[in-house]
Amino acid sequence: MNQWPDGWTDNPRGREGRGSGAPRPDPTRVMPHTSAPGVPPQTRGPGQGPHHGQSYDAGYDRGQGPGYDQGHGQPPGGYDSGYSDGQVYGGRGGGDRGSREGPRPDWRRRFKWGLITLVVVVLVWSVGTYFWADSKLRREVDLSIVEDRPEGGDGTNYLIVGSDSREGMSADDRQKLHTGGPTDQGRTDSIMILHVGSNGNTMISLPRDSDVEVPSYTGSESGKHYPAQGRHTKINATYAEDGPALLVRTVEHNTGLKIDHYAEIGFGGFAKIVDAVGGVEMDIPRDIHDDKSGADFKKGKQTLDGRQALAFVRTRYALPGSDLDRTKNQQKFLAALANQAATPSTILNPFKLYPTMGAGLDTLKVDKDMSLWNVASMFWAMKGVSGGEGKSMNMPLAGNAPNGNLQWDKAKVKQLVEQLNNDEKVTVSSDR
16 A cells, blocks of 8 residues: 555545545546536646636645545546536536626616606706796886887897885885885886897996986876977986886987896895895995995905895995996996806705795896896896906996986997997997
């Protein structure tokens, strides 16, 4: 009986484990691997086990051989591991691995359907929001009754009005906002023309004390015709006389510029919009204190809430340039408000977007032909002016009229209107 170095022996009684007399397997032998009689053996290279380059000794403890039960001989049928062709000897890998673990997830398919679902949700939300917002627009101004209108030019002209209407305000609101006594329709605290065109947007303030000629018109409520009498008055008084229709008629008559759309907001609505967006940051250039408007500001950057914002845009007595300085503050604030309302933090946040839109649309009076798209275009243009993509100015002035009102520079006004109608870049200066 031969003694192997590590304890294996040649024993005629059979191949047994360590110390049993079984010969040590030769690792260079070609090991047969059949799963059933008649199946040809699978050859392995020198030093390889039954599958995928495994070492012959892999999976064995000392004293064990392939296909053996410890201490027993070869089972009937030869070295049958119990695995069919293509399976991993020793339980690793194999052709049926996928069937035992299940199919892999189709991530490309899942991503495609997830993307489709997201697009559908966004579309449904957008369409729903559009119709909700469009239904809230107060289309109460009929521009079709305006008479003797000038020819329209290129671009779109909006007449934006901030009225001193106290509509919807309680006595406490009026006291808090320093708006004075109750009235549903009074005069205008701010009048602006916003031109939206392809060569830059232009915002032009019309000072409320501007001297204008009152043209002939037909009363919007009475239907009575009032002929032209050569009468002059302050421009904001025409609003008090017959509302938006006469104001539009007067602007067109004195400028020759056709107004395409009209938008108006009152005191209460203005304050609600500012509060809905979480306040508006302004850089106030000087200390301001005005008992009449309720303004009380220190110089520097600060965030104004609705009450403070209303006081800021109404203040004129505490400013060196009085109404002319006030129009500049109004332009700055409206542009800043539009910029704040158009930020992603407002647009993409439904908890801010809907209150802001609700507050604005509930109190915004527009003409009957104004669409939600026009409203959005108007606010985006105001945002562009604040970002330096346009020009803000006062109507060019030439001094005071005999009645003490502010008189427009007719030559400059004519040049300005020509540039707007031709949708050219405005080069006219408003400096006196």
